[in-house]
Amino acid sequence: MQTLTVSTVPFDGQRPGTSGLRKKVALFRQAHYLENFIQSIFDSLPGFEGQTLVVGGDGRFYNREAIQTILKIAAANGVKQVLLGRGGLLSTPAASYVIRKHGAFGGIVLSASHNPGGPDGDFGIKYNVSNGGPAPEAVTEAIYACTRKIERYRILDAPDVCLDGNAALRLGNMTIEMLDPVSDYQSLMETLFDFDKIRALFASGFSTRYDAMSAVTGPYAQAIIEGALGAPDGTVLNATPLPDFGGHHPDPNLIHARSLYELMMSEQAPAFGAASDGDGDRNLIIGKGMFVTPSDSLAILCAHAHLVPGYRAGLAGIARSMPTSRAADRVAERLGVPCFETPTGWKFFGNLLDAGMVTICGEESAGTGSNHIREKDGLWAVLFWLNLLAERRLSVLDIVREHWRQHGRHFYARHDYEEIDADAATELITRLRTILVGLPGRERNGYRIVMADDFAYTDPIDGSVSRHQGIRILFQNDSRIVFRLSGTGTAGATLRVYLERYEPNPALHGVDIHAAVADLGKIADEIGEVQLRTGRSAPSVVT
Ligand code: VG1
Numbered sequence: 001m002q003t004l005t006v007s008t009v010p011f012d013g014q015r016p017g018t019s020g021l022r023k024k025v026a027l028f029r030q031a032h033y034l035e036n037f038i039q040s041i042f043d044s045l046p047g048f049e050g051q052t053l054v055v056g057g058d059g060r061f062y063n064r065e066a067i068q069t070i071l072k073i074a075a076a077n078g079v080k081q082v083l084l085g086r087g088g089l090l091s092t093p094a095a096s097y098v099i100r101k102h103g104a105f106g107g108i109v110l111s112a113s114h115n116p117g118g119p120d121g122d123f124g125i126k127y128n129v130s131n132g133g134p135a136p137e138a139v140t141e142a143i144y145a146c147t148r149k150i151e152r153y154r155i156l157d158a159p160d161v162c163l164d165g166n167a168a169l170r171l172g173n174m175t176i177e178m179l180d181p182v183s184d185y186q187s188l189m190e191t192l193f194d195f196d197k198i199r200a201l202f203a204s205g206f207s208t209r210y211d212a213m214s215a216v217t218g219p220y221a222q223a224i225i226e227g228a229l230g231a232p233d234g235t236v237l238n239a240t241p242l243p244d245f246g247g248h249h250p251d252p253n254l255i256h257a258r259s260l261y262e263l264m265m266s267e268q269a270p271a272f273g274a275a276s277d278g279d280g281d282r283n284l285i286i287g288k289g290m291f292v293t294p295s296d297s298l299a300i301l302c303a304h305a306h307l308v309p310g311y312r313a314g315l316a317g318i319a320r321s322m323p324t325s326r327a328a329d330r331v332a333e334r335l336g337v338p339c340f341e342t343p344t345g346w347k348f349f350g351n352l353l354d355a356g357m358v359t360i361c362g363e364e365s366a367g368t369g370s371n372h373i374r375e376k377d378g379l380w381a382v383l384f385w386l387n388l389l390a391e392r393r394l395s396v397l398d399i400v401r402e403h404w405r406q407h408g409r410h411f412y413a414r415h416d417y418e419e420i421d422a423d424a425a426t427e428l429i430t431r432l433r434t435i436l437v438g439l440p441g442r443e444r445n446g447y448r449i450v451m452a453d454d455f456a457y458t459d460p461i462d463g464s465v466s467r468h469q470g471i472r473i474l475f476q477n478d479s480r481i482v483f484r485l486s487g488t489g490t491a492g493a494t495l496r497v498y499l500e501r502y503e504p505n506p507a508l509h510g511v512d513i514h515a516a517v518a519d520l521g522k523i524a525d526e527i528g529e530v531q532l533r534t535g536r537s538a539p540s541v542v543t
Pocket residue numbers: 018019112113114115277281282321344345346363364365367485486487488489496
């Protein structure tokens with residue numbers, strides 16, 4: 001087989017965002033677009049020759065075609081071995097674990113996560129490093145620099161390989177080992193959670209619905225929840241991964257997982273409902289009559305970690321992304337462990353986890369995970385909840401209310417203004433930066449601003465500094481507003497406005513979330529000139 005060197009020219013806009021390079025499928029399908037990016041990964045990485053690479057994706061449209069190209073470029077660049085999820089499938093958390101378990105040099109994970117799929121939808125590529133986590137900024141910036149000056153890529157001139165068999169394959173000098181996408185991951189879960197106890201919970205008639213949203217976690221949830229844990233068949237909904245996710249957004253929030261939400265709020269609700277996103281790293285947790293905000297879920301898991309085998313020894317620390325509510329900070333305080341505040345995106349947790357400084361991490365966007373891998377992990381969060389429910393034998397509602405009683409309640413909502421004009425969005429944030437210094441002391445409706453800044457993070461391990469990570473406005477009553485722009489969208493810009501209000505008094509915990517943060521929403525609009533600058537009278541999505 002011959003290695004071809006193909007001339008190419010750079011494409012604009014191949015800078016990875018919060019979680020890899022995410023673009024419309026049509027853009028990825030242009031000649032040389034994917035090839036340029038993959039070659040740039042190899043060009044920017046010293047020492048991958050002769051090494052092992054993990055490859056897999058969330059099964060979305062273009063997954064299989066992209067994998068064929070990636071395999072041929074990997075072979076032409078001297079990769080020795082690829083560990084490939086059979087059928088081209090690996091959830092993001094499973095890919096992270098496979099990289100770690102097999103000591104791979106890194107991994108290429110194909111996913112646009114919760115973004116819609118199909119020919120008109122989105123596609124994405126993430127590069128993960130040898131600890132199993134998303135490449136840190138220094139690496140993604142080096143890849144980006146290579147995409148700016150690329151002149152050629154190398155690719156093996158070979159027929160496509162079969163992605164669905166079991167036997168190892170050869171492509172030039174490279175071998176391709178086929179992995180069962182589920183089995184390594186399942187064995188890891190068995191070491192962390194008390195499967196016997198959860199099995200007993202299901203055997204006692206405990207009812208659950210898990211919506212895999214026609215995305216990658218269907219086979220995982222069927223094998224683990226219905227198989228190993230003995231939940232009845234039919235517990236896992238939308239269990240077959242589809243290239244277009246059945247036409248839905250595989251985003252486990254109250255908008256896109258609406259039918260699950262409605263079921264959970266109805267008379268016929270099972271005791272526990274959950275869902276995960278396109279690539280399996282996010283989770284949605286809803287008890288009968290009780291939606292658990294991701295920020296609360298993080299705090300509750302941390303507070304109950306000692307009940308779960310994998311975490312019985314206690315937590316070294318907790319980390320949350322900056323916009324995530326500070327409910328986890330209160331648990332950390334009570335446990336006497338540190339709580340770190342990082343920029344948005346899982347890549348910022350990697351060093352803390354590697355250094356053993358934190359055990360559990362989370363984001364308000366429905367991502368929770370721990371030191372078991374270096375990605376967030378949707379099914380892990382669901383199993384954690386099942387384990388704690390099996391231990392406590394209380395309803396989700398009771399557990400959440402108990403948590404609020406003990407720690408106070410952080411009312412929390414995120415307002416997204418999607419696909420707004422990119423220039424207007426940038427100007428909105430730039431303006432906020434310039435008025436920050438004058439904000440402290442301003443007061444409206446009893447909300448007095450005590451601090452306002454543009455969040456910057458210094459990594460405590462490698463000292464790297466990430467600036468401009470979001471505008472934080474803190475009020476005297478412990479409320480908070482955060483403004484930032486999304487780094488995962490593929491059309492225009494998305495402004496996220498995060499509202500948080502702390503209420504210590506249990507008598508006031510029953511208020512509706514959106515009513516509780518309505519005043520803050522008005523203040524955010526006023527300070528940020530949101531309506532004026534976005535031309536929108538209301539957010540497109542409220543979660
Ligand atoms: C969003 C979330 C962020 C998450 C990222 C990737 O980023 O806010 O918390 O880490 O998506 O998640 P942004 O920049 O759009 O706010 V996933 O599950 O889409 O890989």
